[in-house]
Amino acid sequence: MKARNQNWQRGVFIGTFIVPTFxxxxxxxxxxxxxxxxxxxxxxxxxSEHKTFxxxxxxxxxxxxxxxxxxxxxxxxxxxGKIVGIMLIATFFAVALTRFRFxxxxxxxxxFFIPNVISVVVIGVLWNFIYNPQIGFLNxxxxxxxxxxxxxxxxxxxxxxIWMLLPPAVWAGIGFYMILMxxxxxxxxxxxxxxxxMEGAGQWHQFTRITVPLIWEQMKVSIINIMMTxxxxxxxxxxxxxxxxxxxxxxxxxxxxxxxxxxxYHFGFAAAIGVLILVLSLVTTVAxxxxxxxxxxxxx
Amino acid sequence: xxxxxRKMAALGIAAMMTVVPxxxxxxxxxxxxxxxxxxxxxxxxxxxxSSGASASPSASPSDSGSAxxxxxxxxxxxxxxxxxxxxxxxxxxxxxxxxxxxxANPDLNVIExxxxxxxxxxxPRWIGGNPPDFVYIDGPNLNDRQMVEDGQLEDLxxxxxxxxxxxxxxxxxxxxQAPQKYDGKIYNIPLVLNSWGIFWDKALFKEKGxxxxxxxxxxxxxxxxxxxxxxxxxIHTGKYPYxxxxxxxxxxxxxxxxxxxxxxxDMAANKIDAYKSPxxxxxxxxxxxxxxxxxxxxxxxxxxxxDSQMLFLQHKDAFIPNGLWLPNEMAKDVPQxxxxxxxxxxxxxxxGKVVANTSTATVAIAKKAKNPEAAKAFLQFxxxxxxxxxxxxxxxxxxNIKGDISSSSAxxxxxxxxxxxxxxxxxxxxxxxxxxxxxxxxxxxxDALTIGKITPEEWVKRVTDVVAKxx
Numbered sequence: 001m002k003a004r005n006q007n008w009q010r011g012v013f014i015g016t017f018i019v020p021t022f023x024x025x026x027x028x029x030x031x032x033x034x035x036x037x038x039x040x041x042x043x044x045x046x047x048s049e050h051k052t053f054x055x056x057x058x059x060x061x062x063x064x065x066x067x068x069x070x071x072x073x074x075x076x077x078x079x080x081g082k083i084v085g086i087m088l089i090a091t092f093f094a095v096a097l098t099r100f101r102f103x104x105x106x107x108x109x110x111x112f113f114i115p116n117v118i119s120v121v122v123i124g125v126l127w128n129f130i131y132n133p134q135i136g137f138l139n140x141x142x143x144x145x146x147x148x149x150x151x152x153x154x155x156x157x158x159x160x161x162i163w164m165l166l167p168p169a170v171w172a173g174i175g176f177y178m179i180l181m182x183x184x185x186x187x188x189x190x191x192x193x194x195x196x197x198m199e200g201a202g203q204w205h206q207f208t209r210i211t212v213p214l215i216w217e218q219m220k221v222s223i224i225n226i227m228m229t230x231x232x233x234x235x236x237x238x239x240x241x242x243x244x245x246x247x248x249x250x251x252x253x254x255x256x257x258x259x260x261x262x263x264x265y266h267f268g269f270a271a272a273i274g275v276l277i278l279v280l281s282l283v284t285t286v287a288x289x290x291x292x293x294x295x296x297x298x299x300x
Numbered sequence: 301x302x303x304x305x306r307k308m309a310a311l312g313i314a315a316m317m318t319v320v321p322x323x324x325x326x327x328x329x330x331x332x333x334x335x336x337x338x339x340x341x342x343x344x345x346x347x348x349x350s351s352g353a354s355a356s357p358s359a360s361p362s363d364s365g366s367a368x369x370x371x372x373x374x375x376x377x378x379x380x381x382x383x384x385x386x387x388x389x390x391x392x393x394x395x396x397x398x399x400x401x402x403x404a405n406p407d408l409n410v411i412e413x414x415x416x417x418x419x420x421x422x423x424p425r426w427i428g429g430n431p432p433d434f435v436y437i438d439g440p441n442l443n444d445r446q447m448v449e450d451g452q453l454e455d456l457x458x459x460x461x462x463x464x465x466x467x468x469x470x471x472x473x474x475x476x477q478a479p480q481k482y483d484g485k486i487y488n489i490p491l492v493l494n495s496w497g498i499f500w501d502k503a504l505f506k507e508k509g510x511x512x513x514x515x516x517x518x519x520x521x522x523x524x525x526x527x528x529x530x531x532x533x534x535i536h537t538g539k540y541p542y543x544x545x546x547x548x549x550x551x552x553x554x555x556x557x558x559x560x561x562x563x564x565x566d567m568a569a570n571k572i573d574a575y576k577s578p579x580x581x582x583x584x585x586x587x588x589x590x591x592x593x594x595x596x597x598x599x600x601x602x603x604x605x606x607d608s609q610m611l612f613l614q615h616k617d618a619f620i621p622n623g624l625w626l627p628n629e630m631a632k633d634v635p636q637x638x639x640x641x642x643x644x645x646x647x648x649x650x651x652g653k654v655v656a657n658t659s660t661a662t663v664a665i666a667k668k669a670k671n672p673e674a675a676k677a678f679l680q681f682x683x684x685x686x687x688x689x690x691x692x693x694x695x696x697x698x699x700n701i702k703g704d705i706s707s708s709s710a711x712x713x714x715x716x717x718x719x720x721x722x723x724x725x726x727x728x729x730x731x732x733x734x735x736x737x738x739x740x741x742x743x744x745x746x747d748a749l750t751i752g753k754i755t756p757e758e759w760v761k762r763v764t765d766v767v768a769k770x771x
Contacts, residue, residue, distance in 0.1 A: 048450035049429045133599040134611055156538065156601030158753040246538060246601050247748040264736040265446045 033278065039271035046267030058272035068273070071251045072280070074162045078169060078252065079230045079284075083223050085170035086177055091219070093174065094181030095207060099193075109182070113175035120172060120233075124240025127168040131155050131241075155242055161249040169230075169237055177222045184215035220292045227288060231281045253277050380674035381411040381432035383422050385439035388625055389492065389661070389695035394436075396694060401681050408674055426452055426666075433669035434678055437488060438661035444480070444488050445568075445733040447664070453487040454665040454672065460486055463676070465684045474683065474702050476721060477658050477730040480568075488664035489679065490731050491691070493700040493721055494624050496547035496657045498646045502639040504615055512641055515650045516586060519619075523595045526618045534590060535617035537608045538601035538750065541743040544587075547621030549746060551645035551655040552583035554729060559653050561729040568732045570771050575764045584749060584756035586647050591750055601751050613638065619646075623659050624717045628696050644720060653727050656720065660700065660731040692718070741766040 040058055042051040062068050093112055097105045115123065130137045131154035142150040154164050188211065196206050212219070235254025238244060244251035244259060251259075253273055261270030384394050391414050402410050413422060413432055419442040425431050431452065437444045447453050460479070463471045472478070476493045479486045505512055510526060513519040523533035536544040550564060557563045557579035566574035574580075590596055597617050600608065605622075609630050612620040620626075627640050644656035663682070665675040681687075688703035692710035698718040699705075705718055721728055734742070745759040754762070 045446055045450050047423060047426055047446060048452070049427060050451070131602070132607070133602065134597075134616060151598055153598050153602050156598070156751060158748070158751055242602070243539060245744070245747065246751065247744045247753065259740075262441055264740055265443065266737075 036271045036274045036278075039268055040275050042268045044268045045265040046261055046270075047265065051268070054268070058269045059275075061269060062272050062276065067248050067251055067256060068253075068276075070248060071253045071256045072276075074250065075231055075234060075252045075280075077162055078166065078234050079227050081166040082169055082173060082230055083226050085166065086173045086226055087219065087223060089170070090174050090177035090222075091181050093178045094185055095211065097178075098182055098185045099203065099206070099211070109178075112178055115172045116175040118172075120236045121240055123168055123172050124237050128155075128241055131164065155250075156246055157249070158247075159249055161242065161246065165237060165241060165250060168241070169234070172237075173226065177226070180218050180222055181215060184218040185211060188214045220289075223292065224285060224288055227284055228281055231277060231284065253280075374673070376405045376408045376671075376674045376677055378671050378674070379409045379411055380434070380671045380678070381413060382434045382436075382678070383413040383418055383432040384436040385418055385442065385661075386414055386416050387439050388629065389438075389697055393691050393694035396690065397682055397687060401678060404681070405674075405677070429668055431666040431668055433671045433675040434663065434665055436491070436661065436663050438492075443733065443736060444662055444664070445482070445735060448482045448487045452667055454667045454669065454675075455485055455487060456489070456665065457484075457486045459676065460489075463680065465680045467684050467686075469685070471680070471683045474685065476698075476700050476702050477660065477728055479662070480731050480733060481565075488662035489683070490658075490660040490662050490700045491682070492659075492661045492695075493698045493718070494659040495644050495717060495721055496543075496551070496621065496623050496659055497642050497644040498547060499612070499620050499622055499626060500618055500641045501615065502641040503637050504618070505641065510618075513646060514643065514654075515652060516647050517650055519646045520589065520593070520595075523590075523593070523618070527593075527595060531615065532597040532617045533595040534619045535597040535608050535611055536600045536621050536750070537603065537605045538747055539604040541747045541750075542739070543605065543608075543623075544621050544750070545742060545746055546657055546659065547623070547645075548647065549583055549587065549742075550657045550729065550732075552586050552647035553577075553579050554655045554657075554727060555645065555648040555652055556580075556582040559655065559727045561655075561727060564729060564732050567738075568734050570735060570738065570767050572764050572767050572771075575760055575767060580760060581756050583647065584759050587746070587749055588756060591752060596750055601747060609633075624714075625697065628711070642717070642720075644726065653725055654720075654723075655727045655729065657729045658721070658731050662731070735767075735770050737770050738763065738766055 039051075041053060041055060043054045043057065044051040093108075097109055118126075129135075133139055133151050133153045133156075136154070138154060139150045139152060142152075155161055157164075192210050192214075193206055196210060201209065232254070234252045235258065238250055238252050238255045239258065242250040244255040253276065257270045257273040257277070260266045260273065382394075382398065384391070386394075394412070394414060398410055398412060402408070411432075415421070416439070419439050422432065423441070435442075435453075437447065444453075456479075460472055465471050465474070471489075475490065477490050479489050500512065502512065504510075508526075508529060510522050511518060513522050526533045536548075553563060554561045557577065563574050563577060563579060597611070599611065603611075608617075608620060609622070609626065610633065611617050613630060613633055613635060624642070627634065644654050648654060663679065665672055665679070669675050683701055685701060685703040688699040688701035689705050689708035689710065691697070691699035691701075692705045692714050693708055696711055696714060698710075698714055698721065702722065706715055720726060741763050745754065745762045748754045749756065749759050
């Protein structure tokens with residue numbers, strides 16, 4: 001009797017933890033996802049009382065829309081660019097700030113983290129000023145080395161303007177992943193490095209043979225996290241800086257979704273793009289995890 | 301620790317856990333994106349003239365319509381709900397006119413739904429079939445053509461044929477620009493009469509001895525001189541290409557169509573042939589001429605309205621396509637001595653008529669209005685001559701009601717504009733709303749044209765492809 005009572009109490013105790021979380025998860029995640037799936041099957045302006053069921057019509061239109069393909073391409077360009085850019089720089093800074101002992105390391109750690117404290121909206125506005133062809137910092141800087149005033153329209157190329165959104169996106173991401181790497185590197189026992197040094201291993205050898213294998217888990221998590229936040233969140237920086245323009249060259253899936261839902265009144269189509277983002281995020285996550293599978297190195 | 305204590309502690313932790321997830325609610329996942337309404341406010345610059353009109357309210361002597369004859373034959377009762385967006389024109393006029401309307405109809409309970417976010421706030425009610433009775437269509441996320449297509453607005457065609465205002469004037473007769481027709485039917489009435497056009501600084505032109513242009517040839521000539529003087533002749537808002545479309549391209553199409561604006565109405569009605577007209581190509585070629593001479597500021601393509609307007613005010617550029625709200629919008633940043641010159645269109649031939657492409661905001665009655673009688677009475681109330689002056693004073697923009705506002709205390713450029721727009725030699729294009737997809741296609745194509753990415757023929761091809769799809 002007593003045991004049963006205790007079991008029941010244990011159940012209640014665990015339940016109070018899990019049930020509210022589960023309820024909120026259902027309300028704020030499952031329900032909107034199901035709702036989006038549902039809307040994606042309709043031709044709906046987003047304002048009308050009436051929705052017309054069109055089955056997979058939105059998806060068919062979507063795959064025939066060249067802008068959708070460009071948006072997907074731009075999204076994956078940003079994913080690839082950010083993964084390479086952020087991981088290289090963040091890892092370099094992390095190693096520099098932990099392994100190359102020098103003064104001011106703490107100071108630089110704070111400096112590099114600052115972009116993470118700034119809202120992405122502010123970053124977008126800031127970089128808009130940097131890129132401004134007339135009063136921008138970049139052209140003013142380049143003009144120091146040329147006779148003529150430099151007037152490059154950094155966000156107005158006829159194609160490939162998406163390249164210009166990479167630096168702010170990378171810049172904004174470095175700090176956080178650098179902190180992750182620093183934490184991981186600090187967990188590597190100092191004795192490993194001492195031993196390696198005595199055996200005559202240089203910094204590069206130490207990095208490739210000790211640091212990378214032992215922080216691989218964190219690197220993997222970082223890469224997957226960059227991928228997911230980019231596919232879901234590249235909207236903000238694109239919308240602030242270019243609104244997908246000029247002529248849709250910087251459109252990403254999120255910005256096109258917004259454009260379609262709230263500017264062109266195709267809510268059903270936008271919901272279909274939302275479903276596409278979800279599917280691509282899931283597929284890419286699984287694919288990356290397979291790709292990055294690696295023998296986990298245990299601390300000896 | 302006793303069992304009881306342990307229980308209490310567990311309960312406490314459990315209670316805490318139920319609260320913690322709540323704190324995280326703010327950042328609900330937006331994987332599907334649909335339910336997420338991004339915080340980035342979608343600034344709709346067309347509706348962003350800042351109301352700086354410092355006119356003292358109630359300056360107009362004949363503003364209370366309560367004494368008007370035939371104000372309301374039947375006594376209006378019940379609830380009457382008005383949705384109005386508060387943007388650049390402010391809400392001073394709405395507050396005033398609603399107070400007057402209340403005074404004239406003491407038994408009516410007028411409910412105000414006003415604010416800069418009201419369009420989003422009331423959206424669920426429109427979707428749910430429970431809309432307010434009366435709506436002012438302005439600001440982001442509210443599009444009159446879309447509302448008509450969604451069947452949300454009351455058909456006013458028959459009613460307007462005979463409707464008179466509280467002074468006994470026929471409403472259709474006193475409107476400066478006629479309402480837009482959708483398949484021959486009228487659903488909304490323009491309240492504002494604003495105009496797109498080209499601005500310059502008269503003071504700068506005087507100082508440099510440049511001639512203020514009145515037609516396209518003069519414009520191209522003076523631009524040559526301006527460029528030689530080291531100033532870029534023309535800047536536009538490439539991030540929002542509807543500025544150059546509204547102030548340059550559409551008037552140009554009309555000028556090239558022998559001043560017949562029905563071509564734009566045909567375009568808005570998605571008639572493909574209208575887009576293939578030589579007038580469209582000729583107008584696009586005027587942009588190409590400007591582009592090829594290097595008159596268009598290269599910065600244009602990537603900047604928004606505020607940036608382009610700042611560069612214009614700083615004399616980096618001589619001309620800017622914009623709307624009449626510009627002086628108000630930039631009031632705080634206008635340098636001393638800056639004197640706005642304005643012409644509604646610059647693309648006409650020498651001796652040709654000026655074409656004014658109007659920009660407006662309209663009012664309408666919801667199809668599912670619960671008090672349509674009150675809504676109609678309110679229409680009769682606001683479309684009166686007394687309100688013409690009052691609107692101009694309190695919102696800083698010309699009203700769509702014909703009426704002499706020269707004696708009112710409206711800002712002087714508003715009076716000038718009103719004069720321009722009522723001049724018999726001006727071709728006034730009545731308000732036109734394009735299909736949103738077509739509009740976007742034209743904006744993208746114009747942007748591409750200004751940076752030399754496509755030719756005028758490709759512009760037409762692109763846009764007609766979208767029109768065909770929309771049909």
